[in-house]
Amino acid sequence: MAKELLKGNHAFAEAAIRAGCEAYFGYPITPQTEALEHMSKRMPELGRVFLQAESEVAAINMVYGAACAGVRVMSSSSSPGVSLMMEGLSYIAGSELPVVLVDIMRGGPGLGNIAPSQGDYNQIVKGGGHGDYRPIVLAPASVQEFIDLTVEAFDLAEKYRCIVIILADGSLGQMMEPAELPEMREVRRFEERPPWSLSGAKGRTPNVISSFYLDPLNEEEVNRRLMAKQAEIEANEIRFRELMLDDAEIAVVAFGTSGRIAQSAIKNAREEGIRVGLLRPISLYPFPYERIRQLGDNVKEILVVEMNSGQMLGDVRIGIEGRIPISFYGRQGGVVPMPDEVLEEIQKVNSRSSAS
Amino acid sequence: MQTEIIISGFGGQGVLFAGQLLSYAALEKDLHVTWYPSYGPEMRGGTAHCTVIISDDEIGSPVIRNPTAVIVMNLPSLDKYEPLIKTNGVLIVNTSLVDRDPEREDLRIVLVPANDIAEELGDKRMSNLVMLGSLVNKLDILSIEDIGTSLDRHIPKHRRNLLEGNLKALERGAALAMGEKLAT
Numbered sequence: 384m385a386k387e388l389l390k391g392n393h394a395f396a397e398a399a400i401r402a403g404c405e406a407y408f409g410y411p412i413t414p415q416t417e418a419l420e421h422m423s424k425r426m427p428e429l430g431r432v433f434l435q436a437e438s439e440v441a442a443i444n445m446v447y448g449a450a451c452a453g454v455r456v457m458s459s460s461s462s463p464g465v466s467l468m469m470e471g472l473s474y475i476a477g478s479e480l481p482v483v484l485v486d487i488m489r490g491g492p493g494l495g496n497i498a499p500s501q502g503d504y505n506q507i508v509k510g511g512g513h514g515d516y517r518p519i520v521l522a523p524a525s526v527q528e529f530i531d532l533t534v535e536a537f538d539l540a541e542k543y544r545c546i547v548i549i550l551a552d553g554s555l556g557q558m559m560e561p562a563e564l565p566e567m568r569e570v571r572r573f574e575e576r577p578p579w580s581l582s583g584a585k586g587r588t589p590n591v592i593s594s595f596y597l598d599p600l601n602e603e604e605v606n607r608r609l610m611a612k613q614a615e616i617e618a619n620e621i622r623f624r625e626l627m628l629d630d631a632e633i634a635v636v637a638f639g640t641s642g643r644i645a646q647s648a649i650k651n652a653r654e655e656g657i658r659v660g661l662l663r664p665i666s667l668y669p670f671p672y673e674r675i676r677q678l679g680d681n682v683k684e685i686l687v688v689e690m691n692s693g694q695m696l697g698d699v700r701i702g703i704e705g706r707i708p709i710s711f712y713g714r715q716g717g718v719v720p721m722p723d724e725v726l727e728e729i730q731k732v733n734s735r736s737s738a739s
Numbered sequence: 740m741q742t743e744i745i746i747s748g749f750g751g752q753g754v755l756f757a758g759q760l761l762s763y764a765a766l767e768k769d770l771h772v773t774w775y776p777s778y779g780p781e782m783r784g785g786t787a788h789c790t791v792i793i794s795d796d797e798i799g800s801p802v803i804r805n806p807t808a809v810i811v812m813n814l815p816s817l818d819k820y821e822p823l824i825k826t827n828g829v830l831i832v833n834t835s836l837v838d839r840d841p842e843r844e845d846l847r848i849v850l851v852p853a854n855d856i857a858e859e860l861g862d863k864r865m866s867n868l869v870m871l872g873s874l875v876n877k878l879d880i881l882s883i884e885d886i887g888t889s890l891d892r893h894i895p896k897h898r899r900n901l902l903e904g905n906l907k908a909l910e911r912g913a914a915l916a917m918g919e920k921l922a923t
Binding site: 387558643649 | 759762766771772773774775778798799800802803
């Protein structure tokens with residue numbers, strides 16, 4: 384297929400449709416509403432389900448129900464709306480259901496604003512809802528990557544029977560870039576629904592889907608199963624992209640939009656002769672700890688850049704294990720850092736590490 | 740090579756659409772392009788701007804502090820962006836709505852009475868295309884014909900009757916830019 388000029392929000396919605404998403408439940412919130420708008424038009428055209436719920440709480444519970452029935456289902460929202468979904472997400476995690484959710488982050492806390500932010504990293508990457516679970520979290524940095532990861536998210540969710548959250552920010556939702564959409568996949572037929580799903584028990588033992596285990600020993604068994612799955616996810620699903628790290632003395636670590644802003648800054652720093660490279664984690668859970676650990680052996684200092692007050696910073700520290708200095712540059716509240724600000728931070732780190 | 744363009748004005752002046760036309764034309768030429776809008780509750784009357792980056796290489800940041808070229812549709816936009824443009828950059832000023840001269844002397848400036856020209860062509864809403872014509876003439880990346888083609892492909896159906904007028908608006912803007920005021 385040829386490249387088209389696509390807005391992030393339209394692109395991921397259409398990508399989900401082409402990945403065979405059969406039902407979408409949501410509630411409008413800027414800066415992701417164009418996705419809901421796109422779904423409201425396209426899903427009925429294709430004879431699939433679009434439903435604008437009365438709230439995000441209702442929407443995520445509709446997602447829960449559809450997932451129980453074994454259909455490919457998703458929702459999308461932005462920070463405050465995603466907060467409202469947390470109880471439902473925890474139930475979905477406890478019930479081990481495949482669900483895809485997109486969070487187009489905006490400035491916060493509270494009602495905040497509608498500008499781009501990465502302030503939900505800890506909430507989303509560390510679990511979000513109550514209880515012992517981790518969703519797979521993927522962070523795109525371009526419209527094309529947004530499309531590709533959305534398609535992949537459905538496959539991963541079903542492979543592991545888990546939640547996959549795509550964590551992007553308002554700028555990626557709103558911007559347009561040339562990108563290529565995938566071919567349309569067929570929606571799964573009724574007979575092809577997974578064997579565990581609640582699709583009618585005629586002629587077989589009824590399936591039970593629940594997140595309620597009154598006996599702690601039974602609940603612990605569920606927790607152990609989730610842990611085993613997480614170990615498998617951590618072994619198989621780490622994704623990152625790196626740039627100019629081979630001879631680097633400084634490594635910038637940044638995800639999503641911060642990552643591509645840092646990419647411009649690094650290019651400029653290289654022109655000044657600074658040996659700097661970029662590591663952009665794409666899977667935030669599972670986090671590329673091992674690659675970060677290696678960086679601790681190869682570079683003199685790390686600079687973490689985020690659109691928050693330093694959240695992924697904690698994971699970078701875990702990977703570095705205190706061996707080399709880590710600096711942080713962040714903008715908060717919906718402010719997007721300019722490449723020249725990041726360049727200035729790289730210059731500061733460089734003069735410090737050359738002096739030592 | 741990377742060209743960074745900001746188009747800024749009031750909401751309703753068509754600054755976002757003008758940026759999209761540039762982006763569509765760049766895509767047709769197989770160039771890399773990003774279109775980054777201001778978004779918010781503003782409709783007609785508020786401020787609106789977009790950043791368009793066109794490059795022959797992968798684009799990193801979709802936002803920049805110092806653009807290569809700027810279209811200002813109104814005075815607040817001139818005040819905001821004039822100091823930020825790179826040396827030898829391009830500044831296109833809508834003199835129909837801006838009542839002061841630019842102060843910088845290290846820019847390639849085109850003064851365009853865009854609303855007046857658009858009105859003369861039959862609809863003042865075409866002022867964005869007049870300005871875009873001047874800009875494209877000053878940049879060596881796309882031609883007026885490229886923009887015309889993307890306009891033909893992407894003009895909304897219910898505005899198709901304005902296609903011919905808009906093409907003329909582009910040409911008038913380009914012609915005016917030929918006689919740019921050169922930096923001294």
